[in-house]
Amino acid sequence: MKKILLILCLVFVSANFAMADGPAMAINHFVVKENPFAKNEVAIVATDTLGNIQENVSGVFTFTMNGFEEALNFDKGTAFYRHKINKSTFLYAKHQNDSGSHGILYYIYKHDEKLSPFHISWILLLAIPCGLFLLAYMFKRFIIVAIIIFGIFMYFNYHNGLSIPTFFESIIDGLKNIF
Structure with missing residues (x-):
């Protein structure tokens, strides 16, 4: 009876390892940068606590940008916010996931056809x-x-x-x- 119970436990544990596909993708830290591919747009970059890009983040994640909900498509840790910024403005980006809510306020300063985001x-x-x-x-x-x-x-x-x-x-x- 003990051998059967031990075998069942091992099968259960090995099934859990087989179904796990690594750590779940979650965005806990992010930064806003100027979009290098489009004029007057910004990019949201998923980072770790040290500021390194998390290239394993891919898929659609929901962000709230200045109160409006946006579905951003991340590819290798970067998503593009497809709204033109015509003048200097504040941008409050917020993301909700299983570990809680993560919001960051940026001041996007526009000068000489460039955007410079400053974290506030x-x-x-x-x-x-x-x-x-x-x-x-x-x-x-x-x-x-x-x-x-x-x-x-x-x-x-x-x-x-x-x-x-x-x-x-x-x-x-x-x-x-x-x-």
Whole structure:
């Protein structure tokens, strides 16, 4: 009876190894880069934690780009976001998979027919308003100047495509990733 049980366990374990085709493809880290093949477009590149391209990622993955759901076709770790970027703008890219939600905010700076993506940290988004509030609280005469600077900050964000919900969603995603 023990031999039969041992054989059944070995068959079960070997069947699991035979059906496994390696680690499941998942995108946990990604970066936004300028698309080298198309003008005024960006590419999403799946990376590991060190920034190396994950060339084993292929297939269709769902991303949310500035609130709109997009199915991006990855081939050797790279997918192309097929929307033209006509002016400098914010781009909030978010991907949901089994390990959670991964969102990154970029400022895409357009200059001389080139796009330069800059990663915007959630800490910076939180530090600017908090710093202005702290300065206004410490120096009562600075209140009006702080309100004007905060208004300019909000206008710049809104004018370049960063809405208030995206602003807070980026901060909350950053805070979630800490824990």
